[in-house]
Amino acid sequence: MxxxxxxxxxxxxxxxxxxxxxxxxxxxxxxxxxxxxxxxxxxxxxxxxxxxxxxxxxxxxxxxxxxxxxxxxxxxxxxxxxxxxTAEQQSMEKIKRQIEEYVQGQGLAGKVTVTIEERGVVVSFQDMVLFPLGSDALNNSAKEIVDKIGAILQQTPNYIRVEGHTDNLPIRTSKFPSNWELSLARSATVVHRLIEFSDIPPDRLSATGYGEYRPRVPNDTDANRQQNRRVDIIVLRTKYQEVEPEAIIRSLSITTDKKE
CATH class of the missing domain: 1.20.1270 (Substrate Binding Domain Of Dnak; Chain:A; Domain 2)
Structure with a gap:
């Protein structure tokens, strides 16, 4: 034991x-x-x-x-x-090359320029290419130009922003009280054309009017003012799309309306 x-x-x-x-x-x-x-x-x-x-x-x-x-x-x-x-850069360069080929073929060099900037591809039209002086209605030749370029832009999923610009000469009509309204109306006209004839989804498009306040060069000569009167179409890089409002807000609103 x-x-x-x-x-x-x-x-x-x-x-x-x-x-x-x-x-x-x-x-x-x-x-x-x-x-x-x-x-x-x-x-x-x-x-x-x-x-x-x-x-x-x-x-x-x-x-x-x-x-x-x-x-x-x-x-x-x-x-x-x-x-x-790298893939997005290649896509941007492809878009730029295709638009430049079209511009050269139509004899629009100098009136339509295409550049790649930090924010994306910028297609810049002198106003006389698209609109009569003081008007927001596309001329006949402009419709074809916008449609052809829209067909090229349709292939990319990126957001597209259309910006209207004017010179500093004041405008005061019953339709356009200032250059703000004219620049915004022109950009909106191009947006509607891209939606209706290039089948670009509306949620990828936006219209902005800057009036005379984003000039390329000083508005001190007729030649400079001509450069500042323009419409720019920008294919935004993906990193700049993050600041765009989400489409889910709109869909939630639609759902709420249906419930009511």
């Missing part, structure tokens, strides 16, 4: 192994889960990149480069961001 009691009273120094093995098991499960999540993200990124490459006519060579990263999924995220920027 004494021998059994002595043996039963001895402390078990190996019980810590149970806690240790449980901790190791939990850590193993944690890292397996993290690794699985990172692989899912990588597959998702590659799928998105592949789809965009086919849509924009680009290649997937960008996705094949890049070194390892200590953060799971970081390489894939950077690769996707780089790929999207």
């Amino acid at each position: 004494r021998r059994r009691g002595e043996e039963g009273g001895k402390p078990n120094h190996e019980r810590w192994l149970i806690t240790y093995s449980d901790l190791i098991t939990l850590l193993l499960i944690f890292f397996v889960v993290m690794y699985t999540l990172s692989k899912i993200d990588a597959n998702k990124y590659h799928a998105i990149a592949s789809s965009l490459a086919k849509t924009m006519g680009g290649s997937q060579s960008i996705m094949d480069s890049g070194g390892p990263s200590l953060v799971p999924g970081a390489d894939e995220s950077k690769e996707l961001e780089s790929f999207l920027e």
Whole structure:
């Protein structure tokens, strides 16, 4: 009996192994889960990149480069961001090239200019190309020009902003009390034309009127004022679309109206 009691009273120094093995098991499960999540993200990124490459006519060579990263999924995220920027730049350059070819073919060089800026592709029309002096009605030749360029712009999913500009010569008529109204009316006219004849979705378009307050050059000569009287069509880069209001607000409003 004494021998059994002595043996039963001895402390078990190996019980810590149970806690240790449980901790190791939990850590193993944690890292397996993290690794699985990172692989899912990588597959998702590659799928998105592949789809965009086919849509924009680009290649997937960008996705094949890049070194390892200590953060799971970081390489894939950077690769996707780089790929999207490159693909969008290629799309912008394609739009610019197509419009320039049309402008050259129609003998509009100098009257219609196409540039790529930080905000996107800017197609700038001198006002005489599209509108009679002091009017917001497109002339006959302008309708064809806007339709042809609209067909090129229709292929991109980016938002499109139309901006109206005037010189500093005042206008005061029953229809246009100031240059603000004239510039906005002209941009709205172009927007309506793009919707009706180029099938560009209305939720991708916006019209803005700046009047005389965004001149390219000082309004101190007739030639300079001619440059400032213009209508610009801007294909916005994706990063500038984040400031645009969401269409979900409109859809929620429609749903509310139906319930009432």
